[in-house]
Amino acid sequence: MSNFFNIIFSVDFGYAVLRVTTPILFASMGALISDKAGVINIALEGMMLIAALTGVIVSALVQSAGLGLLAAVFMGALVGMMLAYFALNLKTDVILAAIAINLMAIGGTIFILFVVAGDKGISSSLPSLVLPKVTIPLIEQIPVLGPILSGHNILTYLAFLSVWLMYIFIYKTPLGLRIRAVGENPHAADSVGISVRKIQYIALTMSGALAGFGGAYMSMGYVSWFSKNMTAGRGFIALAAEAMGGGTPQGAMLTSLLFGFFDALSNSLQSLRIPAEFVQMIPYLATVIGLVIYAANKTRQIKRIQANKERDANI
Secondary structure, three states: OHHHHHHHOOHHHHHHHHHHHHHHHHHHHHHHHHHHOOOOOOOHHHHHHHHHHHHHHHHHHHOOHHHHHHHHHHHHHHHHHHHHHHHHHOOOOHHHHHHHHHHHHHHHHHHHHHHHHOOOOEOOOOOOOOOOEEOOOOHHHOOOHHHHHOOEEHHHHHHHHHHHHHHHHHHHOHHHHHHHHHHHOHHHHHHOOOOHHHHHHHHHHHHHHHHHHHHHHHHHHHOOOOEOOOOOOHHHHHHHHHHHOOOOHHHHHHHHHHHHHHHHHHHHHHHOOOOHHHHHHHHHHHHHHHHHHHHHHHHHHHHHHHHHHHHHHHO
8 A cells, every 4th residue: 555655646656647648638628629619529539549640650751750740730630620521511420420430540540550661550660750858947946846847748738738728719719709609509600690510610620630639649749659549548538528527628627637647547556466457447447437427416417407497487
């Protein structure tokens, strides 16, 4: 037990929490923007996976980490547009279209990896680059807090900055207002001249771009290579984080940190004599428990509202 607490209350563990939260946080912001527009994007997993491979291939070909990042984000946005085309133009069920994209990503990335690198498991033969880490002046000199907050990959800081930017975009800009209007009542938005399809196209494209950032971090920041199915369910965990966060950027950030905590915990506990199967299931078990608690609270709130309405009607 003492070893467990030594792990939890260590500087390395605090650093690891922020590190593993990064891709979840990017994807949760992507889930948030699409949800605000009234479209559930469960293709985040596939978008991240495709973006992760794209970043590795492009950075290896042009020997530029920056261009690799741009290519990953562009590919994520492109897949978001593809999902929007299937759902909005072809009237395909958005859930089924997203599942198809996820399945295509799982098999397609392995095929492309084999074609490009001659390997079906990992891209170690490709000379791909990684994005730089950033040391924050002054903060790095603070005992305990400095080593936790400083020295992260640049995308980690961008992920937490995106929370603030997302808040400003959704609640302080005209386009953010239109997105919320479409999500809350598309018919009312259409009646005042807002193009519902255009707004949902924009939202899904932005959602894909944010997932692209998360995917790029997985293969160009978290590690320096691409491996088969390396996102490991983080896109789905991000959906849970967005839902549990109450549909707000701040709430999604806090729940992303919670899931990041359990993800880091599963990595740290591998050094203890705990069955590997139990350690590996910790992040997903935490997700299921969190969703059960969220659903129970949501049901309780709905019942309370209905009871209040019935009481007011009787009066």
